[in-house]
Amino acid sequence: MKFGVFYEHQLPRPWDEESEYRLLQQSLDQIELADGLGFDYAWEVEHHFLEEYSHSSAPEVFLAAASQRTKNIRLGHGIVQLTTNHPARVAERVATLDLISNGRVELGIGEGSSVTELHPFDRKFRDKRAVWEDAVRCILPMFQKEAWEYHGEYFDFPLRNVVPKPRQKPHPPLWVACSQFETIEMCGHRGMGVLSFQFISSDMAQAWVHAYYNAYTKRLEPLAEYATNPNVAVVSQFMCAETDEEALAKADGSSFFQFALLFYNRHGPVVPGSISLWDEYQKWRETEEGLKMRRNSGLIGSPETIRERLRKFEASHVDQVILINQAGRNTHEDICDSLEMFANEVMPEFHERDGEHQEWKQKVLSGELELEEIDPTNLTPVSLQNPDWKKKHGID
Numbered sequence: 001m002k003f004g005v006f007y008e009h010q011l012p013r014p015w016d017e018e019s020e021y022r023l024l025q026q027s028l029d030q031i032e033l034a035d036g037l038g039f040d041y042a043w044e045v046e047h048h049f050l051e052e053y054s055h056s057s058a059p060e061v062f063l064a065a066a067s068q069r070t071k072n073i074r075l076g077h078g079i080v081q082l083t084t085n086h087p088a089r090v091a092e093r094v095a096t097l098d099l100i101s102n103g104r105v106e107l108g109i110g111e112g113s114s115v116t117e118l119h120p121f122d123r124k125f126r127d128k129r130a131v132w133e134d135a136v137r138c139i140l141p142m143f144q145k146e147a148w149e150y151h152g153e154y155f156d157f158p159l160r161n162v163v164p165k166p167r168q169k170p171h172p173p174l175w176v177a178c179s180q181f182e183t184i185e186m187c188g189h190r191g192m193g194v195l196s197f198q199f200i201s202s203d204m205a206q207a208w209v210h211a212y213y214n215a216y217t218k219r220l221e222p223l224a225e226y227a228t229n230p231n232v233a234v235v236s237q238f239m240c241a242e243t244d245e246e247a248l249a250k251a252d253g254s255s256f257f258q259f260a261l262l263f264y265n266r267h268g269p270v271v272p273g274s275i276s277l278w279d280e281y282q283k284w285r286e287t288e289e290g291l292k293m294r295r296n297s298g299l300i301g302s303p304e305t306i307r308e309r310l311r312k313f314e315a316s317h318v319d320q321v322i323l324i325n326q327a328g329r330n331t332h333e334d335i336c337d338s339l340e341m342f343a344n345e346v347m348p349e350f351h352e353r354d355g356e357h358q359e360w361k362q363k364v365l366s367g368e369l370e371l372e373e374i375d376p377t378n379l380t381p382v383s384l385q386n387p388d389w390k391k392k393h394g395i396d
Contacts (some may be wrong), residue, residue, distance in 0.1 A: 001314055003358065004322040005034050005339070006042030006235060008055040010256060012278035012329055020055055021035035026332040027063055030325070033336055034255040034367045035070035036357045037343035041106065042066060043195075043322055049269075053260035060093040075101055078195050078322075079110035079177045081379045082135035083128050084121040088153055088162050088186035089144040090135075095166040095395045108195050109136065110177035114264045130154070131225055140226040145169035149293065164227035183378050184208050185233075186213030191228030195322070197235050199258065199296055202312030205234055209317050211326035213364050214371055230365060235297030238323035239330070240342040244301040250338070253328015255293040258396070259284050278329075298357035299323065303345040310350060318358060 011023055029192040031042045045061055047054035056062065063075045075097070080090055085382040100358045111128040112118045118125055131154045138150040142162040175193040178184050187194045194212055194221055209232050239251035264270075282288040297307045299321070313321055316386050322343075325335045363369035 001310070001318060001354060002040040002319055002320045003347055003350070004043050004074075004076065004161065004233065005039055006033065006043045006045075006322045006324045007031075007056065007062075007326055008031055008045050008047070008054040008257065008324075009132065010053060010255070010260075010327055011055050012052050012256070012281075021213070023055065024062065026335075027062070027326060030332070030335055030339065030381075032069045033067045033072065034339055035073040038347065039073055039323070039339070039343065039386045041074045041076050041320065042070075043076040043106075043108070045078055045287060046081050047113070048081075048084065049120065050114075050260070051272065053256075060097055063105075064097055064100060067097065073104070074105050074106050075256060076106035077108045079108035079175070080107075081117070082109050082114045082139070082346065083118060083123045083131045084114045087135050087150075088142060088160075089137035089155065091139050091162045092164070093238060094172060094374045095143065095162075098166035098168055098172055099164060105166070105168065105172040106175060107172040108175035109192075111289060113261065114268070116264050116269045119269070135331075136223045136366060140171065142184050144169075144225075166264075167365075168225055173231075174226060175229065175231070175233070181208065181211065185215045188212040188230075188376050189228075190222055191216060191220050191222045191230070193229040193231035193233065193244045193319075195233050195235070199236065199293075200234060200310070202316050204376060205313055205318055206316035208232065210243075210371040210374050211376075216371060217365060229332055230361070232317075233320035233322050234318050235312065235322045235324060237296070237300055237327070238325050238338070238342075239300045239334070240267065240303060240338040240346065241334075243300060244297075244305050247302065247305075247338075248297065250334045251279070251327070251330060252334050253278075253330065254298070254300060254324070255285070255290070256281050256328040257324060258293050259290070281328075286340075300395065303341060313351070314350060314357070317357060319357070319361075323373045350354045 006029055009023055011019060044055055044059040045056050046058050046059045059077055067075055094107055111132045134152040134154040138152060138155045139156055141148045143166055146161045147159055150157040176187045177186055178194045178196045179199055187368045212232050237254040239247045241247035243249055245368055277361050299309055325338055
């Protein structure tokens with residue numbers, strides 16, 4: 001397996017005038033550290049107007065800065081919103097980033113998550129999938145063709161040469177944000193890598209992997225002319241420390257990620273400054289729903305605990321695990337210590353075995369190995385996994 005680090009640029013209240021400055025500078029320091037430690041990917045989201053949850057509205061600027069402080073780590077858009085950006089501007093920015101990073105860009109593309117983000121850009125929530133598909137058809141040829149025009153339902157682009165062109169040919173690897181089992185089959189059907197923003201168990205991960213590769217090998221139908229990218233990445237909460245108890249204490253706000261997404265999806269636009277999302281989170285944590293989320297400690301624990309859990313993901317044939325270390329009020333010092341401990345004590349063995357996974361993958365893609373279809377409805381939800389942790393922390 002390979003490993004990535006993930007950035008929302010979460011910033012719970014209260015703030016001061018230096019808060020965003022510190023956040024971005026520390027995040028760059030962390031990615032520079034991750035590069036030196038041998039992590040494979042650094043992923044950065046794009047969100048708009050989601051205060052406290054994500055102060056990351058210009059990922060191409062942040063990733064450009066990261067590109068000049070790193071040498072090897074892949075720089076991932078996870079994701080660019082094709083609903084709130086014009087395709088030509090996306091192509092221009094991504095190609096420029098690919099050139100200045102010496103061809104290290106991964107291009108995740110998505111739809112946007114809520115009316116809070118979409119409506120200010122004159123996009124309707126119900127149209128977002130159709131807009132996304134139209135944008136994909138419009139943008140992908142821009143990376144390759146010196147003369148291109150497109151006349152679709154949502155985008156009308158006259159004959160032009162979109163410059164510059166990316167260093168990677170024909171374009172950076174393509175990924176799609178995915179949070180539901182049904183969507184993962186769409187990703188395989190379209191031939192794009194999966195960025196799974198759903199906290200799933202290792203058993204569920206195997207069902208997702210099988211569904212994805214079966215769609216890719218049996219029902220592949222790209223939306224346009226582009227290079228496919230068969231890959232499955234899953235996101236996990238993360239903190240590595242000497243003991244499980246220490247790691248849990250240091251990652252006390254790890255489920256802020258899930259809460260904030262649910263909040264903005266359910267409540268719609270919020271009057272700026274009218275609430276403290278962090279205070280609302282503290283209340284939610286004690287609800288039945290919040291307690292269920294807390295039962296999934298993900299990859300939070302000692303090196304040995306994390307190693308055991310990762311072996312289950314490895315057995316599911318996940319290509320990459322993306323670690324959410326910058327979450328809630330996790331401190332810069334704890335994040336750096338966690339990355340170092342994980343890189344020194346956990347990551348090497350999984351890197352060493354990646355060749356075995358690649359052999360399995362080639363057999364699947366060639367048709368030599370056929371995967372069974374797994375019904376996800378028969379699997380235990382992630383929130384009910386890990387009964388030992390549940391008992392230890394007094395959760396019924």
